[in-house]
Amino acid sequence: MAQLDVRQKLEILADAAKYDASCASSGTAKRNSRDGKGLGSTEGMGICHAYAPDGRCISLLKILLTNSCIFDCHYCINRKSSNVRRARFTAKEVVNLTLSFYRRNYIEGLFLSSGIIGSSNYTMEQIVEVARSLREDHEFRGYIHLKTIPDADPELIHQAGLYADRMSINVELPTVSGLKRLAPEKDNGRIEGAMNGLKTSILDTRDAKARYKSAPAFAPAGQSTQMIVGADAATDGDIVTKAARLYDRFELRRVYYSAFSPIPDASAVLPLQRPPLMREHRLYQSDWLMRFYGFQPKEVVAAADDATGMLPLDIDPKLAWALKFRDSFPVDVNRAPKELLLRVPGLGTKAVANILTSRRWRKLRLDDVARLTVSIAKIRPFIVAEDWRPVALTDKAELKPLVAPKKQQLELFAA
Ligand code: SF4
Numbered sequence: 102m103a104q105l106d107v108r109q110k111l112e113i114l115a116d117a118a119k120y121d122a123s124c125a126s127s128g129t130a131k132r133n134s135r136d137g138k139g140l141g142s143t144e145g146m147g148i149c150h151a152y153a154p155d156g157r158c159i160s161l162l163k164i165l166l167t168n169s170c171i172f173d174c175h176y177c178i179n180r181k182s183s184n185v186r187r188a189r190f191t192a193k194e195v196v197n198l199t200l201s202f203y204r205r206n207y208i209e210g211l212f213l214s215s216g217i218i219g220s221s222n223y224t225m226e227q228i229v230e231v232a233r234s235l236r237e238d239h240e241f242r243g244y245i246h247l248k249t250i251p252d253a254d255p256e257l258i259h260q261a262g263l264y265a266d267r268m269s270i271n272v273e274l275p276t277v278s279g280l281k282r283l284a285p286e287k288d289n290g291r292i293e294g295a296m297n298g299l300k301t302s303i304l305d306t307r308d309a310k311a312r313y314k315s316a317p318a319f320a321p322a323g324q325s326t327q328m329i330v331g332a333d334a335a336t337d338g339d340i341v342t343k344a345a346r347l348y349d350r351f352e353l354r355r356v357y358y359s360a361f362s363p364i365p366d367a368s369a370v371l372p373l374q375r376p377p378l379m380r381e382h383r384l385y386q387s388d389w390l391m392r393f394y395g396f397q398p399k400e401v402v403a404a405a406d407d408a409t410g411m412l413p414l415d416i417d418p419k420l421a422w423a424l425k426f427r428d429s430f431p432v433d434v435n436r437a438p439k440e441l442l443l444r445v446p447g448l449g450t451k452a453v454a455n456i457l458t459s460r461r462w463r464k465l466r467l468d469d470v471a472r473l474t475v476s477i478a479k480i481r482p483f484i485v486a487e488d489w490r491p492v493a494l495t496d497k498a499e500l501k502p503l504v505a506p507k508k509q510q511l512e513l514f515a516a
Contacts, residue, residue: 159210160207162208166215210266211245213231215227225257228261258295262320268320300351325353340384404425424500424501456470467486
Protein backbone atom coordinates (compact mmCIF):
# COMPACT_ATOMS: atom_id res chain seq x y z
CA MET A 102 0.00 0.00 0.00
CA ALA A 103 1.45 3.41 -1.01
CA GLN A 104 2.39 5.81 1.78
CA LEU A 105 -0.48 8.22 2.27
CA ASP A 106 -0.76 11.17 4.60
CA VAL A 107 -3.68 11.47 7.01
CA ARG A 108 -5.62 13.84 4.74
CA GLN A 109 -5.37 11.41 1.79
CA LYS A 110 -6.44 8.54 4.03
CA LEU A 111 -9.35 10.62 5.29
CA GLU A 112 -10.46 11.32 1.73
CA ILE A 113 -10.49 7.60 0.89
CA LEU A 114 -11.86 6.22 4.15
CA ALA A 115 -14.59 8.83 4.65
CA ASP A 116 -15.76 8.27 1.08
CA ALA A 117 -15.74 4.49 1.59
CA ALA A 118 -17.91 4.89 4.71
CA LYS A 119 -20.70 6.70 2.84
CA TYR A 120 -22.30 3.41 1.76
CA ASP A 121 -23.40 2.75 5.32
CA ALA A 122 -26.84 4.30 5.75
CA SER A 123 -27.01 4.23 9.52
CA CYS A 124 -26.39 7.95 9.56
CA ALA A 125 -26.72 9.85 6.32
CA SER A 126 -26.51 13.50 5.38
CA SER A 127 -26.33 13.17 1.62
CA GLY A 128 -28.48 14.62 -1.12
CA THR A 129 -27.26 18.16 -1.58
CA ALA A 130 -25.27 19.85 -4.35
CA LYS A 131 -21.48 19.76 -4.32
CA ARG A 132 -19.89 23.06 -3.29
CA ASN A 133 -16.57 23.96 -1.76
CA SER A 134 -14.34 26.94 -1.05
CA ARG A 135 -11.00 25.42 -2.03
CA ASP A 136 -10.43 28.17 -4.62
CA GLY A 137 -10.33 30.70 -1.78
CA LYS A 138 -13.76 32.11 -2.63
CA GLY A 139 -16.55 31.86 -0.11
CA LEU A 140 -16.77 29.88 3.04
CA GLY A 141 -17.54 26.25 3.82
CA SER A 142 -18.09 23.09 1.83
CA THR A 143 -20.76 20.45 1.29
CA GLU A 144 -18.00 17.98 0.43
CA GLY A 145 -16.44 17.98 3.89
CA MET A 146 -14.97 14.56 4.39
CA GLY A 147 -16.59 12.19 6.77
CA ILE A 148 -19.10 14.32 8.64
CA CYS A 149 -22.57 12.85 8.93
CA HIS A 150 -25.53 13.42 11.21
CA ALA A 151 -27.28 11.06 13.54
CA TYR A 152 -29.86 11.34 16.28
CA ALA A 153 -28.80 10.90 19.90
CA PRO A 154 -31.05 8.90 22.26
CA ASP A 155 -32.51 12.19 23.56
CA GLY A 156 -33.55 13.22 20.04
CA ARG A 157 -30.75 15.76 19.42
CA CYS A 158 -29.21 15.80 15.96
CA ILE A 159 -25.47 15.34 16.33
CA SER A 160 -22.58 15.49 13.85
CA LEU A 161 -20.33 12.47 13.67
CA LEU A 162 -16.98 11.80 12.08
CA LYS A 163 -17.94 8.82 9.91
CA ILE A 164 -14.98 6.82 8.67
CA LEU A 165 -13.61 3.35 8.10
CA LEU A 166 -10.51 2.16 9.88
CA THR A 167 -9.57 0.58 6.55
CA ASN A 168 -11.22 -0.13 3.20
CA SER A 169 -9.10 -3.24 2.70
CA CYS A 170 -10.97 -6.47 3.32
CA ILE A 171 -10.29 -10.17 3.17
CA PHE A 172 -13.96 -10.86 2.30
CA ASP A 173 -15.45 -10.56 -1.14
CA CYS A 174 -19.07 -9.48 -0.70
CA HIS A 175 -20.36 -8.77 -4.22
CA TYR A 176 -22.29 -5.60 -3.32
CA CYS A 177 -19.38 -3.94 -1.49
CA ILE A 178 -16.98 -1.48 -3.06
CA ASN A 179 -14.32 -2.48 -0.52
CA ARG A 180 -14.42 -6.19 -1.31
CA LYS A 181 -11.16 -8.07 -1.83
CA SER A 182 -11.48 -8.17 -5.63
CA SER A 183 -12.45 -4.50 -5.99
CA ASN A 184 -10.08 -2.22 -7.81
CA VAL A 185 -10.33 0.75 -5.43
CA ARG A 186 -7.49 2.73 -3.89
CA ARG A 187 -6.84 1.30 -0.44
CA ALA A 188 -5.95 3.08 2.77
CA ARG A 189 -5.69 2.23 6.43
CA PHE A 190 -5.67 4.35 9.56
CA THR A 191 -3.85 3.30 12.68
CA ALA A 192 -5.94 3.34 15.85
CA LYS A 193 -3.89 6.33 17.02
CA GLU A 194 -4.64 8.29 13.84
CA VAL A 195 -8.39 7.78 14.29
CA VAL A 196 -8.13 8.89 17.92
CA ASN A 197 -6.17 12.02 16.98
CA LEU A 198 -8.54 12.88 14.12
CA THR A 199 -11.57 12.49 16.36
CA LEU A 200 -10.05 14.67 19.06
CA SER A 201 -8.94 17.39 16.66
CA PHE A 202 -12.33 17.51 14.88
CA TYR A 203 -14.02 17.54 18.27
CA ARG A 204 -11.87 20.37 19.61
CA ARG A 205 -12.65 22.45 16.52
CA ASN A 206 -16.33 21.84 17.18
CA TYR A 207 -16.84 20.05 13.84
CA ILE A 208 -18.25 16.91 15.43
CA GLU A 209 -19.83 15.58 18.57
CA GLY A 210 -18.88 11.96 18.08
CA LEU A 211 -17.43 9.15 16.01
CA PHE A 212 -19.00 6.53 13.74
CA LEU A 213 -16.37 3.88 13.08
CA SER A 214 -16.63 0.89 10.77
CA SER A 215 -14.00 -1.21 9.00
CA GLY A 216 -13.19 -3.75 6.38
CA ILE A 217 -11.69 -6.92 7.81
CA ILE A 218 -7.89 -6.83 7.93
CA GLY A 219 -5.93 -9.92 8.89
CA SER A 220 -8.72 -11.53 10.89
CA SER A 221 -12.03 -10.59 12.47
CA ASN A 222 -10.42 -10.60 15.92
CA TYR A 223 -7.50 -8.40 14.90
CA THR A 224 -9.87 -5.88 13.27
CA MET A 225 -12.14 -5.84 16.30
CA GLU A 226 -9.11 -5.34 18.57
CA GLN A 227 -8.20 -2.23 16.57
CA ILE A 228 -11.76 -0.89 16.79
CA VAL A 229 -11.83 -1.51 20.55
CA GLU A 230 -8.45 0.19 20.92
CA VAL A 231 -9.78 3.37 19.27
CA ALA A 232 -12.77 3.48 21.63
CA ARG A 233 -10.68 2.55 24.67
CA SER A 234 -8.08 5.20 24.02
CA LEU A 235 -10.72 7.89 23.42
CA ARG A 236 -12.57 7.04 26.62
CA GLU A 237 -9.68 6.11 28.95
CA ASP A 238 -6.63 8.05 27.73
CA HIS A 239 -8.52 11.18 26.70
CA GLU A 240 -11.71 10.99 28.77
CA PHE A 241 -13.71 11.55 25.57
CA ARG A 242 -17.35 12.07 26.51
CA GLY A 243 -18.72 12.37 22.97
CA TYR A 244 -20.94 9.87 21.16
CA ILE A 245 -19.33 6.68 19.78
CA HIS A 246 -21.08 4.32 17.34
CA LEU A 247 -19.07 1.18 16.53
CA LYS A 248 -19.80 -1.25 13.72
CA THR A 249 -19.13 -4.71 15.00
CA ILE A 250 -17.47 -7.62 13.22
CA PRO A 251 -19.91 -10.49 13.87
CA ASP A 252 -17.23 -13.20 13.62
CA ALA A 253 -15.03 -11.59 16.29
CA ASP A 254 -14.57 -13.11 19.74
CA PRO A 255 -17.67 -12.27 21.88
CA GLU A 256 -15.33 -10.96 24.60
CA LEU A 257 -13.96 -8.34 22.18
CA ILE A 258 -17.50 -7.36 21.15
CA HIS A 259 -18.37 -7.04 24.82
CA GLN A 260 -15.37 -4.78 25.44
CA ALA A 261 -16.45 -2.56 22.54
CA GLY A 262 -19.92 -2.23 24.07
CA LEU A 263 -18.43 -0.96 27.33
CA TYR A 264 -16.98 2.06 25.47
CA ALA A 265 -19.59 2.65 22.75
CA ASP A 266 -22.94 4.42 22.95
CA ARG A 267 -24.37 2.41 20.10
CA MET A 268 -23.29 -0.85 18.47
CA SER A 269 -24.44 -2.19 15.15
CA ILE A 270 -24.08 -5.35 13.13
CA ASN A 271 -25.30 -5.29 9.54
CA VAL A 272 -27.51 -8.20 8.48
CA GLU A 273 -26.87 -6.89 4.94
CA LEU A 274 -29.46 -8.93 3.04
CA PRO A 275 -33.02 -9.82 3.97
CA THR A 276 -32.87 -13.50 3.06
CA VAL A 277 -30.43 -16.27 3.91
CA SER A 278 -30.28 -17.28 0.24
CA GLY A 279 -29.42 -13.68 -0.75
CA LEU A 280 -26.64 -13.58 1.83
CA LYS A 281 -25.22 -16.91 0.60
CA ARG A 282 -25.23 -15.71 -2.98
CA LEU A 283 -23.88 -12.19 -2.50
CA ALA A 284 -21.77 -12.50 0.66
CA PRO A 285 -20.69 -16.16 0.69
CA GLU A 286 -18.15 -15.69 3.51
CA LYS A 287 -20.81 -14.30 5.84
CA ASP A 288 -23.13 -16.50 7.83
CA ASN A 289 -26.61 -15.55 8.96
CA GLY A 290 -26.30 -17.74 12.06
CA ARG A 291 -23.10 -15.99 13.18
CA ILE A 292 -24.56 -12.54 12.46
CA GLU A 293 -27.70 -13.24 14.49
CA GLY A 294 -25.64 -14.97 17.20
CA ALA A 295 -23.59 -11.79 17.63
CA MET A 296 -26.76 -9.67 17.70
CA ASN A 297 -28.16 -11.95 20.36
CA GLY A 298 -24.96 -11.55 22.39
CA LEU A 299 -25.32 -7.76 22.18
CA LYS A 300 -28.96 -7.97 23.24
CA THR A 301 -28.06 -10.11 26.27
CA SER A 302 -25.30 -7.71 27.35
CA ILE A 303 -27.58 -4.67 26.89
CA LEU A 304 -30.39 -6.25 28.94
CA ASP A 305 -28.03 -7.56 31.66
CA THR A 306 -26.46 -4.13 32.03
CA ARG A 307 -29.85 -2.40 32.13
CA ASP A 308 -30.86 -4.80 34.87
CA ALA A 309 -27.61 -4.27 36.82
CA LYS A 310 -27.92 -0.48 36.42
CA ALA A 311 -31.41 -0.57 37.90
CA ARG A 312 -29.95 -2.23 41.02
CA TYR A 313 -26.53 -0.61 41.25
CA LYS A 314 -25.94 2.89 39.94
CA SER A 315 -22.21 2.19 39.63
CA ALA A 316 -22.70 -0.78 37.23
CA PRO A 317 -20.83 -0.09 33.94
CA ALA A 318 -22.95 1.02 30.99
CA PHE A 319 -23.10 -1.14 27.87
CA ALA A 320 -24.14 0.46 24.56
CA PRO A 321 -26.77 2.65 26.25
CA ALA A 322 -28.11 3.77 22.85
CA GLY A 323 -28.75 0.12 21.96
CA GLN A 324 -28.02 -1.74 18.75
CA SER A 325 -29.08 -1.20 15.15
CA THR A 326 -28.63 -2.88 11.80
CA GLN A 327 -28.79 -2.18 8.09
CA MET A 328 -30.32 -4.06 5.17
CA ILE A 329 -29.46 -3.48 1.53
CA VAL A 330 -32.54 -3.09 -0.66
CA GLY A 331 -32.62 -4.12 -4.30
CA ALA A 332 -29.34 -6.05 -4.58
CA ASP A 333 -31.15 -9.39 -4.56
CA ALA A 334 -34.61 -10.68 -5.42
CA ALA A 335 -36.08 -10.17 -1.92
CA THR A 336 -39.51 -8.53 -2.02
CA ASP A 337 -40.70 -5.73 0.26
CA GLY A 338 -42.73 -8.42 2.03
CA ASP A 339 -39.50 -10.38 2.73
CA ILE A 340 -37.79 -7.22 3.99
CA VAL A 341 -40.65 -6.16 6.28
CA THR A 342 -40.91 -9.70 7.69
CA LYS A 343 -37.17 -9.84 8.36
CA ALA A 344 -37.13 -6.38 9.98
CA ALA A 345 -40.05 -7.31 12.25
CA ARG A 346 -38.27 -10.48 13.29
CA LEU A 347 -35.09 -8.56 14.08
CA TYR A 348 -36.94 -5.96 16.18
CA ASP A 349 -38.69 -8.73 18.00
CA ARG A 350 -35.77 -11.06 18.66
CA PHE A 351 -32.95 -8.61 19.26
CA GLU A 352 -34.69 -5.51 20.61
CA LEU A 353 -33.12 -3.33 17.94
CA ARG A 354 -33.44 0.43 18.17
CA ARG A 355 -33.48 0.82 14.41
CA VAL A 356 -33.35 -1.13 11.18
CA TYR A 357 -31.89 1.04 8.42
CA TYR A 358 -32.66 0.40 4.75
CA SER A 359 -30.09 1.29 2.15
CA ALA A 360 -31.10 1.24 -1.51
CA PHE A 361 -28.42 -0.67 -3.35
CA SER A 362 -26.36 1.67 -5.50
CA PRO A 363 -24.37 0.25 -8.39
CA ILE A 364 -20.70 0.51 -7.54
CA PRO A 365 -17.77 1.03 -9.91
CA ASP A 366 -16.28 -2.21 -11.16
CA ALA A 367 -19.43 -4.07 -10.08
CA SER A 368 -19.73 -7.84 -9.89
CA ALA A 369 -21.73 -9.46 -12.70
CA VAL A 370 -24.22 -11.01 -10.28
CA LEU A 371 -25.55 -7.59 -9.26
CA PRO A 372 -28.42 -5.75 -10.93
CA LEU A 373 -27.29 -3.03 -13.33
CA GLN A 374 -29.72 -0.48 -11.97
CA ARG A 375 -30.41 0.84 -8.52
CA PRO A 376 -33.95 0.35 -7.18
CA PRO A 377 -36.09 3.48 -7.05
CA LEU A 378 -35.16 5.56 -3.98
CA MET A 379 -38.90 5.71 -3.29
CA ARG A 380 -38.73 2.00 -2.45
CA GLU A 381 -36.35 2.75 0.41
CA HIS A 382 -38.71 5.53 1.56
CA ARG A 383 -41.75 3.22 1.51
CA LEU A 384 -39.83 0.69 3.60
CA TYR A 385 -39.02 3.36 6.17
CA GLN A 386 -42.73 4.27 6.24
CA SER A 387 -43.64 0.62 6.78
CA ASP A 388 -41.09 0.51 9.60
CA TRP A 389 -42.88 3.45 11.26
CA LEU A 390 -46.24 1.71 10.86
CA MET A 391 -44.91 -1.21 12.91
CA ARG A 392 -43.06 0.87 15.50
CA PHE A 393 -45.47 3.74 16.11
CA TYR A 394 -48.85 2.89 14.56
CA GLY A 395 -49.50 -0.57 15.98
CA PHE A 396 -49.48 -2.40 12.63
CA GLN A 397 -48.54 -6.07 12.76
CA PRO A 398 -45.87 -7.13 10.23
CA LYS A 399 -48.38 -9.32 8.40
CA GLU A 400 -50.70 -6.32 8.01
CA VAL A 401 -47.90 -4.28 6.41
CA VAL A 402 -47.11 -7.23 4.16
CA ALA A 403 -50.81 -7.38 3.24
CA ALA A 404 -50.53 -3.79 1.94
CA ALA A 405 -48.10 -5.05 -0.71
CA ASP A 406 -49.20 -6.21 -4.13
CA ASP A 407 -50.37 -9.84 -3.91
CA ALA A 408 -48.60 -10.89 -7.10
CA THR A 409 -45.23 -9.15 -6.65
CA GLY A 410 -44.95 -8.76 -2.87
CA MET A 411 -43.91 -5.13 -3.42
CA LEU A 412 -45.35 -2.06 -1.70
CA PRO A 413 -46.82 0.47 -4.10
CA LEU A 414 -44.48 3.33 -4.93
CA ASP A 415 -47.17 5.89 -5.77
CA ILE A 416 -48.92 5.83 -2.39
CA ASP A 417 -47.72 5.28 1.16
CA PRO A 418 -48.20 1.84 2.76
CA LYS A 419 -50.81 3.09 5.24
CA LEU A 420 -53.02 4.38 2.43
CA ALA A 421 -52.36 1.18 0.46
CA TRP A 422 -53.57 -0.86 3.43
CA ALA A 423 -56.66 1.32 3.90
CA LEU A 424 -57.61 1.05 0.22
CA LYS A 425 -57.19 -2.71 0.31
CA PHE A 426 -59.14 -3.17 3.54
CA ARG A 427 -61.89 -0.63 3.12
CA ASP A 428 -64.25 -2.59 5.32
CA SER A 429 -62.17 -1.36 8.32
CA PHE A 430 -63.49 2.15 7.56
CA PRO A 431 -64.99 4.64 8.17
CA VAL A 432 -63.63 5.24 11.67
CA ASP A 433 -65.66 7.46 14.00
CA VAL A 434 -63.35 10.22 15.26
CA ASN A 435 -65.64 10.80 18.25
CA ARG A 436 -65.78 7.19 19.46
CA ALA A 437 -63.01 5.03 17.97
CA PRO A 438 -60.12 3.93 20.18
CA LYS A 439 -56.64 5.27 19.53
CA GLU A 440 -55.57 2.04 17.71
CA LEU A 441 -58.27 2.53 15.05
CA LEU A 442 -57.65 6.27 14.66
CA LEU A 443 -53.99 5.48 13.98
CA ARG A 444 -55.13 3.39 11.00
CA VAL A 445 -56.70 6.35 9.22
CA PRO A 446 -54.56 7.52 6.26
CA GLY A 447 -53.37 11.06 6.87
CA LEU A 448 -53.76 10.91 10.64
CA GLY A 449 -50.33 10.99 12.31
CA THR A 450 -49.61 10.22 15.94
CA LYS A 451 -49.75 13.91 16.87
CA ALA A 452 -53.10 14.45 15.12
CA VAL A 453 -54.54 11.38 16.85
CA ALA A 454 -53.36 12.69 20.24
CA ASN A 455 -55.01 16.05 19.43
CA ILE A 456 -58.28 14.33 18.46
CA LEU A 457 -58.32 12.26 21.65
CA THR A 458 -57.82 15.39 23.77
CA SER A 459 -60.30 17.60 21.89
CA ARG A 460 -63.15 15.09 21.84
CA ARG A 461 -63.19 15.01 25.64
CA TRP A 462 -64.78 18.45 25.55
CA ARG A 463 -67.09 18.29 22.55
CA LYS A 464 -68.23 16.28 19.55
CA LEU A 465 -65.82 16.84 16.66
CA ARG A 466 -67.16 18.05 13.33
CA LEU A 467 -65.31 17.73 10.01
CA ASP A 468 -63.99 21.32 10.33
CA ASP A 469 -62.58 20.52 13.78
CA VAL A 470 -60.69 17.53 12.37
CA ALA A 471 -59.45 19.68 9.48
CA ARG A 472 -57.95 22.14 11.96
CA LEU A 473 -56.14 19.32 13.77
CA THR A 474 -54.68 17.69 10.65
CA VAL A 475 -52.70 18.57 7.54
CA SER A 476 -54.95 17.30 4.73
CA ILE A 477 -58.64 16.73 5.32
CA ALA A 478 -59.11 15.67 1.67
CA LYS A 479 -57.08 12.50 2.28
CA ILE A 480 -58.78 11.74 5.58
CA ARG A 481 -62.42 12.52 4.74
CA PRO A 482 -63.29 9.25 2.96
CA PHE A 483 -62.09 7.24 5.94
CA ILE A 484 -63.76 8.94 8.91
CA VAL A 485 -67.11 9.69 10.47
CA ALA A 486 -67.51 13.01 12.29
CA GLU A 487 -70.50 14.65 13.98
CA ASP A 488 -71.66 16.17 10.69
CA TRP A 489 -69.99 13.80 8.18
CA ARG A 490 -70.48 10.23 7.00
CA PRO A 491 -68.84 9.19 3.69
CA VAL A 492 -71.24 6.34 2.89
CA ALA A 493 -70.89 6.26 -0.87
CA LEU A 494 -67.32 7.50 -1.14
CA THR A 495 -65.73 4.85 1.04
CA ASP A 496 -66.94 2.06 -1.23
CA LYS A 497 -66.26 3.87 -4.45
CA ALA A 498 -63.90 1.88 -6.68
CA GLU A 499 -62.21 5.06 -7.90
CA LEU A 500 -61.24 6.16 -4.39
CA LYS A 501 -57.48 5.84 -4.96
CA PRO A 502 -57.20 8.68 -7.50
CA LEU A 503 -59.15 10.91 -5.14
CA VAL A 504 -56.84 10.42 -2.16
CA ALA A 505 -53.46 9.58 -3.71
CA PRO A 506 -50.94 12.41 -3.99
CA LYS A 507 -50.97 14.16 -7.34
CA LYS A 508 -48.25 13.00 -9.72
CA GLN A 509 -45.41 15.50 -10.15
CA GLN A 510 -43.79 16.31 -13.47
CA LEU A 511 -40.23 14.92 -13.38
CA GLU A 512 -37.42 17.28 -14.22
CA LEU A 513 -35.74 16.26 -17.43
CA PHE A 514 -32.28 17.20 -16.23
CA ALA A 515 -32.64 16.36 -12.53
CA ALA A 516 -29.49 14.91 -10.97
S1 SF4 B 1 -16.99 -7.81 5.06
FE1 SF4 B 1 -17.78 -5.73 4.99
S2 SF4 B 1 -16.12 -4.50 4.15
FE2 SF4 B 1 -15.62 -6.63 3.71
S3 SF4 B 1 -16.41 -6.99 1.66
FE3 SF4 B 1 -18.02 -7.62 3.08
S4 SF4 B 1 -19.31 -5.81 3.35
FE4 SF4 B 1 -17.36 -5.12 2.43
